[in-house]
Amino acid sequence: MFKIQTLNKIDPDGLKLFPLDNYEIASEIPNPDAIILRSFKMHDMEIPSSVKSIARAGAGVNNIPIEKCTEQGIVVFNTPGANANAVKEAVIAGMLMASRDYIGAVNWGKTLIGEGENVPALVEKGKSNFAGEELKGKTLAVIGLGAIGVLVANAASALRMKVVGYDPYMSVKHALKLSREVTWVEGIQLLLQQADYVTINVPLTPDTKGYINKDKFAMMKDGVKILNFARGGLVNHADLKDAIDSGKVASYVTDFPDEECLKMDKVISIPHLGASTKESETNCAIMAVEQTREYLENGNIINSVNFPAAEMERNGGCRIIIANKNVPNMVSQISSILAANGLNIDNMLNRKRDDIAYNIIDVATSTVNASVKDELLAVDGIFMVRILNK
Known part of the structure; x- marks a missing residue:
């Protein structure tokens, strides 16, 4: 029986994928x-x-102590792409709000309550104060062409915008999904200097914190509109305020406001609604549950942020999972211990990521004595062993 602890409300359509005969699920549960x-x-x-x-x-994992988890041999998963469509739609909505002052116009309209029959005439008289511009023909710069960035780029292209994208780490999978109408550029300056709109779609890491700063603003046109539906820390707020005050930035739309943003003029602060759709929450929950089950039951790793990807079909017998430091002579030591215990390796997968090596080993027997785990853990460099008996 596996025990699953939920630290937030998780969509029930995902949780129901845990078989009740083999899983116990609760928000408070001992030894999960x-x-x-x-x-x-x-x-x-x-x-x-x-x-x-x-x-x-969800995609972001900055709320999880990744390094600590790695040291403890805990595999951390995220669900990239599961909420991509929801965030894409939020970015498009953000561009529309930045282009035409819908929020101001709606709020102004509320002030006409009580004018009775005069409302239509007052609307016609006042609407010119909220004139905006169309997206068609404008240039959108997309920073980050991952699951969300590609969808945003393709959607903007379908709206007849000129779309340019920048991502030095774009995967082949995402490149194949990118519209041929989208122009990929090699340098960030070339990207920003032609943009009417800039959307940021990269993860927040120590390297990307404050990525949009005074140096990047200096590369942009006057009157640029910036959209951040990725993470708040990607934009330097002090530099943003200066850019707004100077007219460099006409509008900043963020899904990650703080008090500083709420006080700024020309900032549209949305309370983190990018992935807040029923469909997105369901998709994320389903993916998280499926990845958890696959790891607990079979040792396979899909979409981990700290361990190598590793998948191998079961042979019907016992499976041994081993994580170790990525140093020489580990596989031979593992093989020697298994051989000494009369265990013949049917199939083996070895994958590496940075300083970690991850091994999936299928053996012919249906069970393995627990003492084998102790022998393996005694090897210098091995920090995690799991035995999945048939």
């Missing part, structure tokens, strides 16, 4: 095997030693 969460901040949480995996029902 796995944790599923959304935005719960885990950095100050003491993670039980029983935890084998953590799945974030």
Whole structure:
């Protein structure tokens, strides 16, 4: 019986994929095997030693102590792409709000309550104060062509915008999904200097914190409109305020406001609604559950942010999972221990990511003695062993 702890409300359409005969699910549960969460901040949480995996029902994992989890041999998953369509639609809505002052116009319209029959005439008289511009023909610069960035680029292209994209790390998978109408450029300056709109679609890391700053603003046209539906820390707010005051930035739309943003003029602050759709929450939950099950039951790793991707079909027998430091002579030591215990390797997969090596080993027998786990953990460099008996 596997125990699953949920640290946030997780969509029931996802949770129901856990078979009740083999899984127990609760928000408070002792010694959980796995944790599923959304935005719960885990950095100050003491993670039980029983935890084998953590799945974030969403793409961002800055609320999870990744390094600490890695040291404890905990595989951390996210669900890239599951909420991509919802965020894409939010970015398009953000561009429309930045282009035409719908929010101001609606708020102004409310002031006409009580004018009775005069409302239509007053509307016609006042509407010119909210004139905007169309997206068609304007240039959108897309920073980051991952799952969301590609969808945004393609949607903007369909709206007859000129779209240019920049992503030095774009995968082949995402490149194949990118519309031929989208122009890919090699340098950030070439991208920004032609943009009427800029959308940021990259993860927040130590390298990308404050990525949009005074140096980037200096590359942009006057009157540019910036959209940030990725993470708040990507934009330097002090530099943003200066850029707004100077007229460099005409509008900033963010899904990650703080008090500083709320006080700024020409900032449209949306309370983190990018992925807040029923469909997105369901998709993220389903993916998180499926990845958790695959790891707990078979040791396969799909969409981990700290361990190598590794998938191998079961042979019907026992499976041994081993994580170790990525140093020489580890596989031979593992093989020697298994051979000494009379275990013949039917199939083996070895994958590496940075300093971690991950091994999936299928053996002919249906069970493996627990003492084998102890022998393997005694090897210098091996920090996690799981035995999945048939």
